[in-house]
Amino acid sequence: MLRHRRPHRLLWHAARLLALILLLAGPTYAAEAPKEEALLAQVQDVLVERAARPGDEVAIEVYPPRAALPACPRPDIFLPRAAERPVGRVSVGVRCGDDSRVRYLQAEIHVTGHYVELARDVRTGETLHPEDLAEVAGRLDRLPRQAVLDPDQAIGQQATRHLAAGVTLQRYHLRPRPLVRRGQQVVIEARGAGFRVTRSGEALSPGGRGERIRVRLANREILEARITGEGRLAVDF
Template sequence: MMRRFLLSLSLLVAVPAEAAGEAIARARVVIDTPQVRLVDLFDNAGPRGERVLGPAPAPGQRYIVPIGQLAAIARDNGLTLVGGGPTVVERPGRAIAREEVEAVLRDALLAAGAGGSPDARIEVQPFTPPTVPLAGTPQLLIEDLAWDHASGRFAATLAAIVPDEQPLRTRLAGRVTDLVAVPVAVRRIAAGTAVTPSDVRIAKLSPDRVPADVVLDPSELAGQVVRRPIAPGTPIGLSELGGRLVVMKDSPVVMTIEVPGLAVTAQGRALDNGARGDIVQVLNIASRAVVEATVIGPGRVRVTPGSMPVSRPTDRRFSNRRAELIR
């Protein structure tokens, strides 16, 4: 932002007019000190060149010294202004990064008992970074910290202290939230797929992203079949699990058919993955018939009496074939 600024003339001591020399006002001045000197504004500033005229702009700001004021400053310091126009005085600065502010704020919050761990999420909204001089490293302090345990909201003052500068104070407000460590999907997990250890990783999420029935132990997910697709980075709840696979596709299974007073078994091969209670298709090794069966345990399925063989369009050998379950 550019503004007009009147430098103080009360600090200046007039000199006899006969001592006046010619000076040229500079069009643009970039300074890195908190004060403006005579030599900053003029070429040929004379013996009073180091005289302080007034405060410099705040870091990252600028102002304009009008031509009339330049003429008065020159005259009161024994100079005659020759030509030129208004002078733009600017002072470079750097904005303090959000990370720097959050680091000192986190330490203050932890010291005050706010946030249960160093991994708590700190949200500062809105965040307007204070600007400090390019030269020098500011000391950042948190003052007047107030924190509400129930809501997690806080308010504080950030003080940026730089030697030879007025302390720069900025109000901060926001919320601190303890994160929850939960297993989340590494990649998309399709519905009906069993979860493997490589499918999940531990991530820290805010509580509003964690379902009430979330599974916290990754070992409890291994082998569990998901009922719906799970997107990457999503935690998994118990309601989304359909049980562990006890029958694996292409693995051998024992087929059981029970009729009053008789139980018959045969060897088969599972054509689908299945958790306990799932309906899967099974190939009877002896008859080569494919039937539907209910998974009743690890490597065991039960075929309902009277079940008809089914065809699998992907395998022509069974497309029109019918055979007995047990031969």
């Protein structure tokens, strides 16, 4: 009989120990869970603000961390790649108050919106016009990171290679249309508070709108200027 009663007493003691552990852990967990949920909700709000565009549909899932996060009443939430629109799988940094340590959370961002495809075949060096482009609706998080989302980013640009109709347009497919040729005589304009000066010079390299090139003036002085139009440049102060 004793051999049968011993296992029963061991189970009884184990059950009491487990109940005691749950009793002690319960209030702590109950206090921490809402705080963690509030932090995850704040992270989600930041991602919605960064990822959403007018007309897009955004679905975001923030994955809870494996280890419990500390109380963080005023979290500093940031994206390591701040310059990029977050789509797909992303990491989110969280810094709490004066604590210099950064904790990273993972999130999945699904965005349905519009992007740009080619409506016809395009040859290398050909300038793109509105009728060459088509806006297509689809999952943006499944596109290459350099996909062009706005037709205005492509209109007036030149193709860097032969592209077939139906290709998803990417930024590396495009280059600015040259507005200045090497050796061309150009007009350089300098503006400031209360003055405007124009001078002529020789372009030392070709370039498109917004690009900066070197220009040789009549007195052989060389300066750098920004291309603003056909044969026209500006010096920024």
